[in-house]
Every structure is written in C-alpha cells, then in structure tokens.
Amino acid sequence: MNFNSAAFLVFLPLVVCLYWLLPFRARKYALLMASWFFYMYWNPLLILLLLASTGIDYLCGLGMDRFDGNPGKRKLLLCVSVCMNLGILFFFKYWDFFGECVSGLMAFCGIPYRVPSLNLILPVGISFYTFQTMSYSIDVYRRKCTPEKDFVYFALFVSYFPQLVAGPIERPGDLLPQLKKEHRWRSEDLKAGVRLLLCGFFRKCVVADTCGIYVNRVFDRLLQANALAVAGAGALFCIQMYCDFAGYSEIAAGSARLMGVRLTRNFDRPYLSQSYGEFFRRWHISLNRWFTQYLYIPLGGSRRGLLIRLRNTVIVFALCGLWHGARWTYVLWGLYAAFFVCLESVLEKPAGKITERLNIPLNNPLVIFTRRLYMFLIFIPAALLFRAGSVQEVGQIIQSLLAADFSLTNALGSLGMTSFSIVSLTLTLCAMARIYDFGLYDLPDNGNRTEEAGRQVSGVLMVLVIALCWLALLATEDAAGFAYFQF
Amino acid sequence: MQEWVVLRHPELVLLYGLALLLCLMEKKWKASRGWLFYASCACAAAASAMLILQGADLREAAAYLTVFLLLMPGVRA
Structure with missing residues (x-):
C-alpha cells in the first residue's frame, strides 16, 4: 500500500x-x-x-x-x-x-x-x-x-x-x-501528526512528482537532450529525490505521531549543508547512523590515522551505494560521494590554515552561500548517477554534457517546459522553501489571532493544493510510487 | 495542456484579485483579526473551482492557490 x-x-x-x-x-x-x-x-x-x-x-x-x-x-x-x-x-x-x-x-x-x-x-x-x-x-x-x-x-x-x-x-x-x-490521547499529538502528514504529502504530491515529470522527459530521450537540459534534470532530480524521501519520512512520522509514537528525524535540511560530510549527516540520518555504528566504527572509524579513515570511508560509501540497489550506478554514486568526503578530510587542515591566514570569516553570509552552492553543484552529478538506469546511460549523460550545447530553447524543449510550467514550478519550489519547518515544530500560540488564522488558512490551502496536484497526477498517470520503496 | 485559462475569463481574474486584496489588507494592516484571511481563502477556492469548471488544468488552479499559500503568515517557525 x-x-x-x-x-x-x-x-x-x-x-x-x-x-x-x-x-x-x-x-x-x-x-x-x-x-x-x-x-x-x-x-x-x-x-x-x-x-x-x-x-x-x-x-x-x-x-x-x-x-x-x-x-x-x-x-x-x-x-x-x-x-x-x-x-x-x-x-x-x-x-x-x-x-x-x-x-x-x-x-x-x-x-x-x-x-x-x-x-x-x-x-x-x-x-x-x-x-x-x-x-x-x-x-x-x-x-x-x-x-x-x-x-x-x-x-x-x-x-x-x-x-x-x-x-x-x-x-x-x-x-x-x-x-x-x-499512550494517552493528546490533542498536541494529533495536531503535530496532521502537520507532518500535510507537509509530507505536499513534498511528495506537489513538489517531487511535479519535478519528476520533467526529469522523466529528459531521461526518456537522453540522446536528444543537450547539456543544459541534462544539468537541469539533475538539479530537479536533487529536489525530487529529497522531497520524495523526506516526504515519505514525514508521512511516516506523522502517521506514527497520530498514535503517540515519535520516529527518528530522517532529514535535517540537507541542502543547507556546507560540506559533503555534513550533507551525509543530514541526509537519510537513520541509514547513515546505522552504517556509522555497525560498520564504520567497528572498522576503526577515524581514530587510526588518515589512511585507515579514508579506507573506511570508501568501504562504507560503496556499501551504502550498493544498499540502494543492485546496480553499478549505485556503486559509482557511493564512490563519487566517498571521493568528495575523503577530499574534504584530506583538505580539512590545510584549508583551515589558509582561511585563517587570509582572514576569511567562515560565518560570513557570502562564504556560507558559496559553500552551500558548491555542495549543491557537486551533488548534481551524484544525483544523475543515482537516476541513471545503467552504466550505458551514464555514458550518454557524459556524452550530452561534453557536447556542451547550452541552448536554452533546446533545453526547455527537452524538459517539456512552457512559460506556464516555469511559473508553476517556481511557485512550487518557493512554497516548498516556505513550508520547510511547517511539519516539525509545534508553533507557540502567541495570542496573535491574525497569525493563527493565517496558519489555519495555510493548512486548508495545502490540502487543496495537494488534492489538485494528486488528482492531476492520477489523471495524467504521472503519479509515482515512493522511490525508496524499491530499496 | 491548456494554459493560462484564467486570462480568458476576466471575472475569474477579478475574483482572484479580490482574494489577493483581502489577503494583503489583512497582512498589511491587520484589518480584521484574521477574518479577511478566511474570506480571501474562500474567494480563492471559489475562483479555482470555477476555473476548473471552465476547463482549466488542475495544476493551473493549484498554482494560483500556491500564491496564497506563499502569502500566508505563520507557516514558518
């Protein structure tokens, strides 16, 4: 089900x-x-x-x-x-x-x-x-x-x-x-559960499945897609993957909360990470914790010198990739992630010294933004590897990227985007950013009637938007199951 | 997919405009302790229902409702 x-x-x-x-x-x-x-x-x-x-x-x-x-x-x-x-x-x-x-x-x-x-x-x-x-x-x-x-x-x-x-x-x-x-019946649990469910369904039905439509168009005709379309599909797949799985986790947490049970938080704003290592501490937290506790630490963790640490990182990420599915593309995804985590481990100290010498403030908003952007950009190839069905498809992706055709018209044609879908997608992504915390926190009742009314109306609007998008997906047969069910 | 169906129906543009005005009045001047938000939501929902009856894609109706979702306060912690 x-x-x-x-x-x-x-x-x-x-x-x-x-x-x-x-x-x-x-x-x-x-x-x-x-x-x-x-x-x-x-x-x-x-x-x-x-x-x-x-x-x-x-x-x-x-x-x-x-x-x-x-x-x-x-x-x-x-x-x-x-x-x-x-x-x-x-x-x-x-x-x-x-x-x-x-x-x-x-x-x-x-x-x-x-x-x-x-x-x-x-x-x-x-x-x-x-x-x-x-x-x-x-x-x-x-x-x-x-x-x-x-x-x-x-x-x-x-x-x-x-x-x-x-x-x-x-x-x-x-x-x-x-x-x-x-458990005793508590209205707080009901409210928190419903909020989590709303947030999860919004991420899945409104954001993930909408992004999925454009991603699928590119991957269905990969040979015709130019570099910009492939990169765009990669970026959209990053959002799709996150919203699909985080949405699932929120629906799971919401369902359990309705019965008074609190499940582990599985995602903690991964795209706000400033490094790849941090990203994996925020993404699919329960799986990464499993690998850390039951594999990485027994292998020696990070306490036996840099080389052992790098070896353990490669083993853990390769197996983590394989855990996702029996395909070489998943192993490649794991190795790609391991490479960047290892690179960060090696460069951690020299980079720290350089920033100290050049007096670069790491809490500067511009520096934080740059680091987050770097993290997102290096995650796009990982997402493409994750989405590719086979090593041959990876080859086609590389071929498209190397052709370096950055024509916007061709890219929009491959993605099947029109002016309406661009506006609609932008609004959807803005809404996703806006409701980021909606499911997580029990907002305090500060006695502000206007704000309380806004909150209630937001809930109603979310239900309406979810219902419309869900029906649209069913009508066009684009409704997809959760990606992580197959793992 | 038919797009921007709303542009072919000025009455619906007006209804959405009214919903937007009510929402902004409450947001900007806190005119009614939140009641205008409910009115705004009702107008937007009615406009969307009429839009769908006029043959618009469900996503188009959802997109306009998303604008109101973006405008509502109290969603973020």
Missing part, C-alpha cells in the same frame, strides 16, 4: 481510530494485524519473508539472553542472525547482479559458465527491515538493549507499518519502549 494511494487514506484513519478505541492490551494485536495487512497489500506471500526474519531474530535475541555467560554461544547466535538477514537480502536483491558479474568474469577468462538468473520479485522494503532487525541483534549482543520477550511487541517493532517499507531504520532502544508504552 503506497502512502499516496487512496487505500492508505482509508487505512490510516481506520487504524488510528481503532488504536484509540481499543483498550491498551488489545492495541498491540490490532497494530500488528494492521501492519501485516499493510505489507500484504502488495503481495501476500512476501509476509513469509518478514515472518522468517522476525522469528529468527526473536529466537536469537532470546538465545543470547539465555546464554548470557557464554560469549561463544552469544557470538554464534549473532552470526546466525546476521547471516540469515544478509542471506535473505543477498538472495532476493543481489543474486542476479552478482550472478551477472561472475558470468561476465568467467566469460572474460574464457570459461563458458553462466550463473542462473532467478528473476525474483524484490520484496518491498527488504533492505529496511533486515537492517532494523540486524540492529536489534547487534544491540542485544553488545548489551545495549535487553532482548524483547513478548513476540507480539517484537514483531511490531519489525513490522510497524509507518516505517516498515522505507524507514527510518529505528534502533530497538528508541522504538520498542514507545510501542510498549500506554
């Missing part, structure tokens, strides 16, 4: 009403059933995978608790949990990709062997819930959290519907206690 589908608009209010009407003891069962129904809406058979992952990690957690004084057995149980989760992920997501790589390598060496392709359906959100359950097993092993004895609560932690298919990847210590708490 997609968040931007009519089915979800019926499902969510029903579940929220049921949650608050039921006594506390019955809520966990109702939520679990609702979450499984939500997942089975795509393909009922895929629930078996979710159940397998849940069951294995539940038993491993209990086992680690039982063998508390036996480090060997605890380690073995951790290995079982991690191997099973990575095995499921590899089998369903990466088998065909690595099979093709091995077959290609064999053919290169003159060995006539092909690894059979399985062509399996990629289970929705598999990367998210396997990573979440792995974090549970690792945290139990590290004694950072106590193993959950109640299977229903544990199953709910794995399959909690707001964050099941596209995160945020929650830590057990953050989500489990909230799921077990007896």
